Amino acid sequence: MVRVEQRDDIGDGVVLITLDRPDRRNAVDHETLLALVDAQRQHADARVVVLTGAPPAFCAGADLQGVREDVFSADLRRVLQGFTEMACPVVASIDGPALGAGAQLVAVADLRMSTPGSVVGIPAAKLGLVVEQWTIDRIAREFGASVARGMFVGAEVYRGERLHAMGAIHRLGHLDDALAWAGELARLxxxxxxxxxxxxxxxxxxxxxxxxxxxxxxxxxxxxxxxxxxxxxxxxxxxxxxxx
The missing domain is CATH 1.10.12 (Lyase 2-enoyl-coa Hydratase; Chain  A, domain 2)
Incomplete structure:
Protein backbone atom coordinates (compact mmCIF):
# COMPACT_ATOMS: atom_id res chain seq x y z
CA MET A 1 0.00 0.00 0.00
CA VAL A 2 2.48 2.62 1.26
CA ARG A 3 6.06 1.78 2.25
CA VAL A 4 7.90 4.20 4.50
CA GLU A 5 11.66 3.85 4.99
CA GLN A 6 14.06 5.88 7.09
CA ARG A 7 17.09 6.35 4.83
CA ASP A 8 19.75 7.68 7.17
CA ASP A 9 22.28 5.90 4.95
CA ILE A 10 21.51 8.63 2.38
CA GLY A 11 21.43 11.53 4.82
CA ASP A 12 20.31 12.33 8.34
CA GLY A 13 16.52 12.49 8.46
CA VAL A 14 15.82 11.37 4.87
CA VAL A 15 12.49 9.51 4.58
CA LEU A 16 11.42 7.59 1.48
CA ILE A 17 7.67 7.15 0.95
CA THR A 18 6.71 4.69 -1.80
CA LEU A 19 3.23 4.20 -3.22
CA ASP A 20 3.20 0.42 -3.42
CA ARG A 21 0.21 -0.86 -5.40
CA PRO A 22 1.97 -1.97 -8.59
CA ASP A 23 -0.96 -4.17 -9.64
CA ARG A 24 -3.08 -0.98 -9.75
CA ARG A 25 -0.23 1.14 -11.15
CA ASN A 26 -0.13 2.81 -7.72
CA ALA A 27 -3.56 4.40 -8.10
CA VAL A 28 -4.41 5.83 -4.68
CA ASP A 29 -7.42 4.40 -2.89
CA HIS A 30 -8.92 5.56 0.39
CA GLU A 31 -6.66 3.29 2.45
CA THR A 32 -3.59 4.67 0.67
CA LEU A 33 -4.65 8.23 1.45
CA LEU A 34 -5.04 7.42 5.14
CA ALA A 35 -1.60 5.76 5.12
CA LEU A 36 -0.09 8.89 3.58
CA VAL A 37 -1.69 11.07 6.25
CA ASP A 38 -0.21 8.77 8.89
CA ALA A 39 3.23 8.92 7.24
CA GLN A 40 3.12 12.72 7.23
CA ARG A 41 2.25 12.73 10.92
CA GLN A 42 4.79 10.08 11.93
CA HIS A 43 7.63 11.81 10.06
CA ALA A 44 6.83 15.45 10.72
CA ASP A 45 10.42 15.92 11.94
CA ALA A 46 12.05 14.54 8.75
CA ARG A 47 14.81 16.58 7.12
CA VAL A 48 13.75 15.54 3.59
CA VAL A 49 10.89 13.41 2.24
CA VAL A 50 11.18 11.63 -1.11
CA LEU A 51 7.86 10.52 -2.61
CA THR A 52 7.87 7.90 -5.36
CA GLY A 53 5.91 4.96 -6.77
CA ALA A 54 6.82 1.30 -7.15
CA PRO A 55 7.43 0.34 -10.81
CA PRO A 56 5.83 0.57 -13.33
CA ALA A 57 4.24 3.92 -12.39
CA PHE A 58 4.48 6.91 -10.09
CA CYS A 59 0.70 7.01 -9.64
CA ALA A 60 -1.86 6.34 -12.36
CA GLY A 61 -4.71 8.22 -10.67
CA ALA A 62 -7.47 7.59 -8.16
CA ASP A 63 -9.09 4.29 -7.20
CA LEU A 64 -12.56 5.16 -5.86
CA GLN A 65 -13.69 1.59 -5.17
CA GLY A 66 -15.55 1.23 -1.90
CA VAL A 67 -15.73 4.90 -0.90
CA ARG A 68 -17.95 7.89 -1.71
CA GLU A 69 -16.40 10.44 -4.05
CA ASP A 70 -16.86 13.32 -1.60
CA VAL A 71 -15.09 11.40 1.19
CA PHE A 72 -12.24 10.45 -1.14
CA SER A 73 -11.87 14.03 -2.41
CA ALA A 74 -11.75 15.44 1.11
CA ASP A 75 -9.04 12.98 2.16
CA LEU A 76 -7.06 13.56 -1.04
CA ARG A 77 -7.12 17.30 -0.36
CA ARG A 78 -5.95 16.57 3.19
CA VAL A 79 -2.98 14.60 1.83
CA LEU A 80 -2.09 17.26 -0.74
CA GLN A 81 -2.18 20.08 1.78
CA GLY A 82 -0.33 17.90 4.27
CA PHE A 83 2.69 17.71 1.98
CA THR A 84 2.66 21.49 1.47
CA GLU A 85 2.53 21.98 5.25
CA MET A 86 5.43 19.66 6.09
CA ALA A 87 8.36 21.69 7.40
CA CYS A 88 10.89 19.82 5.27
CA PRO A 89 11.36 19.75 1.49
CA VAL A 90 9.30 17.11 -0.32
CA VAL A 91 10.95 15.68 -3.45
CA ALA A 92 8.82 13.84 -6.02
CA SER A 93 10.74 11.14 -7.89
CA ILE A 94 8.70 10.34 -11.02
CA ASP A 95 9.33 7.19 -13.05
CA GLY A 96 6.36 6.23 -15.18
CA PRO A 97 2.88 7.76 -15.48
CA ALA A 98 1.79 10.44 -13.00
CA LEU A 99 -1.83 10.97 -13.99
CA GLY A 100 -4.82 12.50 -12.24
CA ALA A 101 -4.17 12.20 -8.51
CA GLY A 102 -0.58 11.32 -9.41
CA ALA A 103 -0.10 14.68 -11.10
CA GLN A 104 -1.67 16.35 -8.07
CA LEU A 105 0.90 14.67 -5.81
CA VAL A 106 3.68 15.82 -8.13
CA ALA A 107 2.37 19.39 -8.01
CA VAL A 108 2.49 19.62 -4.21
CA ALA A 109 6.13 18.51 -4.05
CA ASP A 110 8.64 21.28 -3.46
CA LEU A 111 11.14 19.76 -5.87
CA ARG A 112 10.59 17.36 -8.75
CA MET A 113 12.82 14.84 -10.50
CA SER A 114 11.60 12.77 -13.44
CA THR A 115 12.88 10.29 -15.95
CA PRO A 116 12.76 11.80 -19.45
CA GLY A 117 10.01 9.50 -20.70
CA SER A 118 7.66 9.72 -17.72
CA VAL A 119 4.32 11.41 -18.40
CA VAL A 120 2.35 13.85 -16.26
CA GLY A 121 -1.22 14.92 -16.89
CA ILE A 122 -4.79 15.27 -15.64
CA PRO A 123 -7.04 13.92 -18.41
CA ALA A 124 -10.28 14.91 -16.66
CA ALA A 125 -11.86 16.06 -19.93
CA LYS A 126 -11.59 12.49 -21.24
CA LEU A 127 -13.68 11.31 -18.28
CA GLY A 128 -16.31 14.05 -18.25
CA LEU A 129 -15.03 15.47 -14.96
CA VAL A 130 -14.04 18.90 -13.64
CA VAL A 131 -11.10 19.24 -11.26
CA GLU A 132 -11.43 21.41 -8.16
CA GLN A 133 -10.04 24.95 -8.45
CA TRP A 134 -7.41 24.40 -5.73
CA THR A 135 -5.68 21.80 -7.92
CA ILE A 136 -6.01 23.91 -11.08
CA ASP A 137 -4.43 26.85 -9.26
CA ARG A 138 -1.60 24.67 -7.92
CA ILE A 139 -0.84 23.19 -11.35
CA ALA A 140 -0.89 26.64 -12.95
CA ARG A 141 1.52 28.05 -10.37
CA GLU A 142 3.90 25.10 -10.24
CA PHE A 143 3.89 24.06 -13.92
CA GLY A 144 2.96 27.36 -15.56
CA ALA A 145 -0.30 28.70 -16.97
CA SER A 146 0.38 27.37 -20.47
CA VAL A 147 0.95 23.82 -19.23
CA ALA A 148 -2.15 24.04 -17.04
CA ARG A 149 -4.28 25.05 -20.03
CA GLY A 150 -2.78 22.20 -22.03
CA MET A 151 -3.59 19.70 -19.28
CA PHE A 152 -7.09 20.90 -18.39
CA VAL A 153 -8.41 22.33 -21.66
CA GLY A 154 -6.43 20.19 -24.10
CA ALA A 155 -6.24 16.99 -21.98
CA GLU A 156 -2.54 16.83 -22.87
CA VAL A 157 0.03 14.71 -21.09
CA TYR A 158 3.57 16.03 -20.87
CA ARG A 159 6.78 14.03 -20.95
CA GLY A 160 9.30 14.61 -18.20
CA GLU A 161 11.92 15.96 -20.59
CA ARG A 162 9.45 18.55 -21.92
CA LEU A 163 8.44 19.68 -18.43
CA HIS A 164 12.12 19.92 -17.51
CA ALA A 165 12.75 22.19 -20.49
CA MET A 166 9.87 24.37 -19.27
CA GLY A 167 11.17 24.50 -15.69
CA ALA A 168 8.31 22.50 -14.14
CA ILE A 169 10.62 19.54 -13.47
CA HIS A 170 13.77 20.62 -11.65
CA ARG A 171 16.05 17.71 -12.57
CA LEU A 172 16.01 14.64 -14.78
CA GLY A 173 16.97 11.32 -13.23
CA HIS A 174 15.91 8.13 -11.49
CA LEU A 175 15.16 7.29 -7.85
CA ASP A 176 18.84 6.86 -6.97
CA ASP A 177 19.46 10.38 -8.28
CA ALA A 178 16.54 11.72 -6.26
CA LEU A 179 17.88 10.07 -3.11
CA ALA A 180 21.33 11.53 -3.74
CA TRP A 181 19.67 14.94 -4.12
CA ALA A 182 17.83 14.35 -0.84
CA GLY A 183 21.19 13.66 0.79
CA GLU A 184 22.42 17.05 -0.42
CA LEU A 185 19.30 18.77 0.92
CA ALA A 186 19.64 17.02 4.29
CA ARG A 187 22.99 18.76 4.78
CA LEU A 188 21.45 22.22 4.37
Whole structure:
Protein backbone atom coordinates (compact mmCIF):
# COMPACT_ATOMS: atom_id res chain seq x y z
CA MET A 1 0.00 0.00 0.00
CA VAL A 2 2.48 2.62 1.26
CA ARG A 3 6.06 1.78 2.25
CA VAL A 4 7.90 4.20 4.50
CA GLU A 5 11.66 3.85 4.99
CA GLN A 6 14.06 5.88 7.09
CA ARG A 7 17.09 6.35 4.83
CA ASP A 8 19.75 7.68 7.17
CA ASP A 9 22.28 5.90 4.95
CA ILE A 10 21.51 8.63 2.38
CA GLY A 11 21.43 11.53 4.82
CA ASP A 12 20.31 12.33 8.34
CA GLY A 13 16.52 12.49 8.46
CA VAL A 14 15.82 11.37 4.87
CA VAL A 15 12.49 9.51 4.58
CA LEU A 16 11.42 7.59 1.48
CA ILE A 17 7.67 7.15 0.95
CA THR A 18 6.71 4.69 -1.80
CA LEU A 19 3.23 4.20 -3.22
CA ASP A 20 3.20 0.42 -3.42
CA ARG A 21 0.21 -0.86 -5.40
CA PRO A 22 1.97 -1.97 -8.59
CA ASP A 23 -0.96 -4.17 -9.64
CA ARG A 24 -3.08 -0.98 -9.75
CA ARG A 25 -0.23 1.14 -11.15
CA ASN A 26 -0.13 2.81 -7.72
CA ALA A 27 -3.56 4.40 -8.10
CA VAL A 28 -4.41 5.83 -4.68
CA ASP A 29 -7.42 4.40 -2.89
CA HIS A 30 -8.92 5.56 0.39
CA GLU A 31 -6.66 3.29 2.45
CA THR A 32 -3.59 4.67 0.67
CA LEU A 33 -4.65 8.23 1.45
CA LEU A 34 -5.04 7.42 5.14
CA ALA A 35 -1.60 5.76 5.12
CA LEU A 36 -0.09 8.89 3.58
CA VAL A 37 -1.69 11.07 6.25
CA ASP A 38 -0.21 8.77 8.89
CA ALA A 39 3.23 8.92 7.24
CA GLN A 40 3.12 12.72 7.23
CA ARG A 41 2.25 12.73 10.92
CA GLN A 42 4.79 10.08 11.93
CA HIS A 43 7.63 11.81 10.06
CA ALA A 44 6.83 15.45 10.72
CA ASP A 45 10.42 15.92 11.94
CA ALA A 46 12.05 14.54 8.75
CA ARG A 47 14.81 16.58 7.12
CA VAL A 48 13.75 15.54 3.59
CA VAL A 49 10.89 13.41 2.24
CA VAL A 50 11.18 11.63 -1.11
CA LEU A 51 7.86 10.52 -2.61
CA THR A 52 7.87 7.90 -5.36
CA GLY A 53 5.91 4.96 -6.77
CA ALA A 54 6.82 1.30 -7.15
CA PRO A 55 7.43 0.34 -10.81
CA PRO A 56 5.83 0.57 -13.33
CA ALA A 57 4.24 3.92 -12.39
CA PHE A 58 4.48 6.91 -10.09
CA CYS A 59 0.70 7.01 -9.64
CA ALA A 60 -1.86 6.34 -12.36
CA GLY A 61 -4.71 8.22 -10.67
CA ALA A 62 -7.47 7.59 -8.16
CA ASP A 63 -9.09 4.29 -7.20
CA LEU A 64 -12.56 5.16 -5.86
CA GLN A 65 -13.69 1.59 -5.17
CA GLY A 66 -15.55 1.23 -1.90
CA VAL A 67 -15.73 4.90 -0.90
CA ARG A 68 -17.95 7.89 -1.71
CA GLU A 69 -16.40 10.44 -4.05
CA ASP A 70 -16.86 13.32 -1.60
CA VAL A 71 -15.09 11.40 1.19
CA PHE A 72 -12.24 10.45 -1.14
CA SER A 73 -11.87 14.03 -2.41
CA ALA A 74 -11.75 15.44 1.11
CA ASP A 75 -9.04 12.98 2.16
CA LEU A 76 -7.06 13.56 -1.04
CA ARG A 77 -7.12 17.30 -0.36
CA ARG A 78 -5.95 16.57 3.19
CA VAL A 79 -2.98 14.60 1.83
CA LEU A 80 -2.09 17.26 -0.74
CA GLN A 81 -2.18 20.08 1.78
CA GLY A 82 -0.33 17.90 4.27
CA PHE A 83 2.69 17.71 1.98
CA THR A 84 2.66 21.49 1.47
CA GLU A 85 2.53 21.98 5.25
CA MET A 86 5.43 19.66 6.09
CA ALA A 87 8.36 21.69 7.40
CA CYS A 88 10.89 19.82 5.27
CA PRO A 89 11.36 19.75 1.49
CA VAL A 90 9.30 17.11 -0.32
CA VAL A 91 10.95 15.68 -3.45
CA ALA A 92 8.82 13.84 -6.02
CA SER A 93 10.74 11.14 -7.89
CA ILE A 94 8.70 10.34 -11.02
CA ASP A 95 9.33 7.19 -13.05
CA GLY A 96 6.36 6.23 -15.18
CA PRO A 97 2.88 7.76 -15.48
CA ALA A 98 1.79 10.44 -13.00
CA LEU A 99 -1.83 10.97 -13.99
CA GLY A 100 -4.82 12.50 -12.24
CA ALA A 101 -4.17 12.20 -8.51
CA GLY A 102 -0.58 11.32 -9.41
CA ALA A 103 -0.10 14.68 -11.10
CA GLN A 104 -1.67 16.35 -8.07
CA LEU A 105 0.90 14.67 -5.81
CA VAL A 106 3.68 15.82 -8.13
CA ALA A 107 2.37 19.39 -8.01
CA VAL A 108 2.49 19.62 -4.21
CA ALA A 109 6.13 18.51 -4.05
CA ASP A 110 8.64 21.28 -3.46
CA LEU A 111 11.14 19.76 -5.87
CA ARG A 112 10.59 17.36 -8.75
CA MET A 113 12.82 14.84 -10.50
CA SER A 114 11.60 12.77 -13.44
CA THR A 115 12.88 10.29 -15.95
CA PRO A 116 12.76 11.80 -19.45
CA GLY A 117 10.01 9.50 -20.70
CA SER A 118 7.66 9.72 -17.72
CA VAL A 119 4.32 11.41 -18.40
CA VAL A 120 2.35 13.85 -16.26
CA GLY A 121 -1.22 14.92 -16.89
CA ILE A 122 -4.79 15.27 -15.64
CA PRO A 123 -7.04 13.92 -18.41
CA ALA A 124 -10.28 14.91 -16.66
CA ALA A 125 -11.86 16.06 -19.93
CA LYS A 126 -11.59 12.49 -21.24
CA LEU A 127 -13.68 11.31 -18.28
CA GLY A 128 -16.31 14.05 -18.25
CA LEU A 129 -15.03 15.47 -14.96
CA VAL A 130 -14.04 18.90 -13.64
CA VAL A 131 -11.10 19.24 -11.26
CA GLU A 132 -11.43 21.41 -8.16
CA GLN A 133 -10.04 24.95 -8.45
CA TRP A 134 -7.41 24.40 -5.73
CA THR A 135 -5.68 21.80 -7.92
CA ILE A 136 -6.01 23.91 -11.08
CA ASP A 137 -4.43 26.85 -9.26
CA ARG A 138 -1.60 24.67 -7.92
CA ILE A 139 -0.84 23.19 -11.35
CA ALA A 140 -0.89 26.64 -12.95
CA ARG A 141 1.52 28.05 -10.37
CA GLU A 142 3.90 25.10 -10.24
CA PHE A 143 3.89 24.06 -13.92
CA GLY A 144 2.96 27.36 -15.56
CA ALA A 145 -0.30 28.70 -16.97
CA SER A 146 0.38 27.37 -20.47
CA VAL A 147 0.95 23.82 -19.23
CA ALA A 148 -2.15 24.04 -17.04
CA ARG A 149 -4.28 25.05 -20.03
CA GLY A 150 -2.78 22.20 -22.03
CA MET A 151 -3.59 19.70 -19.28
CA PHE A 152 -7.09 20.90 -18.39
CA VAL A 153 -8.41 22.33 -21.66
CA GLY A 154 -6.43 20.19 -24.10
CA ALA A 155 -6.24 16.99 -21.98
CA GLU A 156 -2.54 16.83 -22.87
CA VAL A 157 0.03 14.71 -21.09
CA TYR A 158 3.57 16.03 -20.87
CA ARG A 159 6.78 14.03 -20.95
CA GLY A 160 9.30 14.61 -18.20
CA GLU A 161 11.92 15.96 -20.59
CA ARG A 162 9.45 18.55 -21.92
CA LEU A 163 8.44 19.68 -18.43
CA HIS A 164 12.12 19.92 -17.51
CA ALA A 165 12.75 22.19 -20.49
CA MET A 166 9.87 24.37 -19.27
CA GLY A 167 11.17 24.50 -15.69
CA ALA A 168 8.31 22.50 -14.14
CA ILE A 169 10.62 19.54 -13.47
CA HIS A 170 13.77 20.62 -11.65
CA ARG A 171 16.05 17.71 -12.57
CA LEU A 172 16.01 14.64 -14.78
CA GLY A 173 16.97 11.32 -13.23
CA HIS A 174 15.91 8.13 -11.49
CA LEU A 175 15.16 7.29 -7.85
CA ASP A 176 18.84 6.86 -6.97
CA ASP A 177 19.46 10.38 -8.28
CA ALA A 178 16.54 11.72 -6.26
CA LEU A 179 17.88 10.07 -3.11
CA ALA A 180 21.33 11.53 -3.74
CA TRP A 181 19.67 14.94 -4.12
CA ALA A 182 17.83 14.35 -0.84
CA GLY A 183 21.19 13.66 0.79
CA GLU A 184 22.42 17.05 -0.42
CA LEU A 185 19.30 18.77 0.92
CA ALA A 186 19.64 17.02 4.29
CA ARG A 187 22.99 18.76 4.78
CA LEU A 188 21.45 22.22 4.37
CA UNK A 189 20.05 24.27 7.26
CA UNK A 190 16.58 22.88 8.13
CA UNK A 191 15.29 26.16 9.56
CA UNK A 192 16.29 27.98 6.37
CA UNK A 193 14.53 25.44 4.15
CA UNK A 194 11.44 25.45 6.35
CA UNK A 195 11.31 29.25 6.52
CA UNK A 196 11.60 29.62 2.77
CA UNK A 197 8.92 26.96 2.21
CA UNK A 198 6.55 28.76 4.61
CA UNK A 199 7.15 32.05 2.77
CA UNK A 200 6.62 30.50 -0.67
CA UNK A 201 3.35 28.87 0.40
CA UNK A 202 2.19 32.16 1.96
CA UNK A 203 2.95 34.06 -1.26
CA UNK A 204 1.05 31.43 -3.25
CA UNK A 205 -1.94 32.03 -0.96
CA UNK A 206 -1.69 35.80 -1.50
CA UNK A 207 -0.20 36.61 1.93
CA UNK A 208 2.83 38.81 1.28
CA UNK A 209 3.48 40.00 4.86
CA UNK A 210 2.76 36.66 6.51
CA UNK A 211 3.23 36.42 10.28
CA UNK A 212 4.37 32.78 10.16
CA UNK A 213 6.97 33.58 7.49
CA UNK A 214 8.25 36.52 9.54
CA UNK A 215 8.46 34.34 12.66
CA UNK A 216 10.32 31.61 10.75
CA UNK A 217 12.82 34.18 9.46
CA UNK A 218 13.42 35.57 12.95
CA UNK A 219 13.87 32.08 14.40
CA UNK A 220 16.40 31.13 11.72
CA UNK A 221 18.48 34.31 12.15
CA UNK A 222 18.60 33.79 15.93
CA UNK A 223 19.36 30.06 15.73
CA UNK A 224 22.44 28.05 16.63
CA UNK A 225 22.53 26.96 12.99
CA UNK A 226 22.97 30.57 11.85
CA UNK A 227 25.92 30.94 14.21
CA UNK A 228 27.33 27.63 12.95
CA UNK A 229 26.95 28.79 9.35
CA UNK A 230 28.94 31.94 10.04
CA UNK A 231 31.66 30.02 11.91
CA UNK A 232 31.93 27.44 9.14
CA UNK A 233 32.23 30.18 6.52
CA UNK A 234 35.06 31.89 8.41
CA UNK A 235 36.79 28.58 9.12
CA UNK A 236 36.39 27.46 5.49
CA UNK A 237 34.70 24.15 6.35
CA UNK A 238 31.30 22.58 5.70
CA UNK A 239 28.69 23.63 8.23
CA UNK A 240 26.99 21.00 10.39
CA UNK A 241 23.38 22.05 10.88
CA UNK A 242 21.19 20.57 13.62
CA UNK A 243 17.89 22.35 13.09
CA UNK A 244 18.08 24.52 16.17
Missing amino acids: APLSLSGHKIALEAIAAGRVDDADAAAAKAAAWASEDAAEGRRAFLEKRPAVFRGR
